[in-house]
Amino acid sequence: MKRKLRWIPDFSRTIQARLIIIYVLLILIAMQLIGVYFVSAMKNSLTSNFTQDLQERAQLLSVLAADKWSGSGENMSSSVNDLKLMVDNLYNMSGTQIQEIQVLDVSGRILISSLKTDSGSEARRNTQTVVSRALQGINDNEEYIIDDTGERKRVVAEPIISGNRTVGAVYIVASMAELFDTMKRINGIFLSGILIALGMTAVLGVILAHTITQPIKEMTKRAKQVAEGEFDHHMTVYSNDEIGQLSEAFNYMTSRLRDALAQNEEEKEKLASILKNMSDGVIATDDHGCIILVNRVAAAMLGNMESHLSGKELTSLLPLSEPDQLKLQNGTLRQIILNLGSSDEESGTVVRVTFSPVHRRKDSTGAGVIAVLQDVTEQEKLEAARREFVANVSHELRTPLTTIKSYTEALEDGALDERALAERFIGVIRNETQRMIRLVSDLLHLSRLDSSEATLRKQRTDVLELLEDTADRFYVQMKQKQIECRIDLEPGVGSVWIDRDQIDQVLDNLVSNALKYTMEGGSITLGAQSHIDKDMLAIRIEDTGIGIPRQDLDRIFERFYRVDKARSRNMGGTGLGLSIAQEIVFAHNGTIELDSELDQGTTVTVSLPLHEEGSVDA
Ligand SMILES: Nc1ncnc2c1ncn2[C@@H]1O[C@H](COP(=O)(O)OP(=O)(O)OP(=O)(O)O)[C@@H](O)[C@H]1O
Ligand SMILES: [Mg+2]
Secondary structure, X not given: OOOOOOOOOOHHHOHHHHHHHHHXXXXXXXXXXXXXXXHXXXXXXXXXXXXXXXXXXXHXXXXXXXXXXXXOOHHHHHHHHHHHHHHHHHHHHOOOOEEEEEEEEOOOEEEEEOOOOOHHHHHOEOOOHHHHHHHOOOOOEEEEEEOOOOOEEEEEEEEEEOOOOEEXXXXXXXXXXHHHHHHHHHHHHHHHHHHHHHHHHHHHHHXXXXXXXHHHHHHHHHHHHHHOOOOOOOOOOOOOOHHHHHXXXXXXXXXXXXXXXXXXXXXXXXXXXXXXXXXXXXXXXXXXOEEEEEOHHHHHHOOOOHHHHOOOEHHHHOOOOHHHHHHHHHOOOOEEEEEEOOOOOOOOEEEEEEEEEEEOOOOOOEEEEEEEEEEOHHHHHHHHHHHHHHHHHHHHHHHHHHHHHHHHHHHHOOHHHOHHHHHHHHHHXXXXXXXXXXXXXXXXXXXXXXXXXXOOOOEEEEHHHHHHHHHHHOHHHHHHOOOEEEEEEOOOOOEEEEOHHHHHHHHHHHHHHHHHOOOOOOEEEEEEEEXXXXXXXXXXXXXXXXXXXXXXXXXXXOOOOOOOHXXXXXXXXXXXXXXXXXXXXXXXXXXXXXXXXOOOEEEEEEEEEOOOXXXXXX
């Protein structure tokens, strides 16, 4: 089954969409990776800076506190006040970041706190790990805590060392909210950067994909056009890259395809015109025996239109016998003579069909049959006529020969001794011999006329004289049969340009026929008149005889054709007279017609050209 091409796939499956998606994903992944590294590095850096800053402050405070610590007694309380002032100043300077600064004594008791609200806090102890570590003399203690409100804080504690002894600790709590805000802003900037980059990538992707897919789309369109037989459009080659090379290759392929198709078409037309103008019929079938090609002549022979025949089975169209059909299927039937069109032997078209199996180039199994049909109707008719002629001649000769043989035997057997009988027998033998001689000379005459050996020796002949001489030759016979002979000449008819001997023979045969087939007391008219156009002379031999039945009129000019064979033969007839007359008249470029009514009479009209062909005499 033919698969329909999908020219418009849905967008998600297009190369364009895929390219865009790939680009966007690439950018997204790249940005994500960069983002993760950048943001975490940023966060680390900011946090360590923050912590370091706090520690530095704590250290500064611890150094200052250590300084103050060295005093004692009253000095100690004034030092505490000084320290308190310093802590407050430091606290106020650091803005909102530092939430609380504490100065603790060695037991962890809060000596000074920056918190104003909680003035009694000095009495409390700070027991956090960082503080206890600092009180143990460990430097740089820090911790990350999240308080009850969820706020993220950093605490640092530094020991106050005075004279190699830890005398207290500085404790600072700072909120990291600002730091996280900064991180959040940076993240926001990064995200919007990613979005802008993605947007731009998508746009660039569309443009880039378009430059790649556009030529592909155009090529698809052209390929479709080529598939539909349009070879005139050429692909525009924009560049020399892979797509440009593909376009060039496509154009080259199109032109090669066009040439190949044109050549193919030409070959097809040649073949078609050869088939069309062939005088023989040609039928080609596929391996199932169905017609795939038939020419006009073959179609006409089968009595059908070419278009109606294709697809039909050859065996159903040819009147083949069952064994022949089998042979055709096996590929062993080579030649056969068939009568097409009609079951009637006479009117059907006789064809000689020659079958040749067609083999495929690759394998030797049969792939169909070519049948060549030759019209051999004429050939067959001629062959039949020849057979009939030989049969007729043999038959005509055998009858007198048999008679002669039997009479000769009778003479040998003793009839010779009886003179009267012997004379009668010899008379019969002589008659039969004469009949044979007449038959043979008639045949010789006909064959001379057939082979156009007999050249006409035309001469100007007076028509009246021609008719009178003919009548004179039959005067005695007519008189014996008491048949009246009339000559009916149209006034003005003068002479005609004919071969006198030959036309005499025609007239002799026609008058002898009229005489033979007219009863005693009848009449025969020899007439002549010129045709309306004055160029033809019509000679008419009319009798009042027995006539010829209508059904025999068509065949009356055939060789050996006689209406009543027995009667005619008795009268010495061979059935060749009329055909000889016809041949002679035809040789004169004339016509001969016979019209007859049973029991009424017969009229034979011989029309001859009055003048010699091409002559100007009147
Ligand atoms: N005038 C006629 N009247 C009746 N029948 C005729 C007439 N002319 C010809 N025929 C019929 O036509 C047949 C053919 O005539 P055709 O002249 O060819 O042969 P034929 O007279 O029998 O023999 P042939 O002329 O050779 O001696 C005759 O046998 C006869 O039956
Ligand atoms: Mg005759």
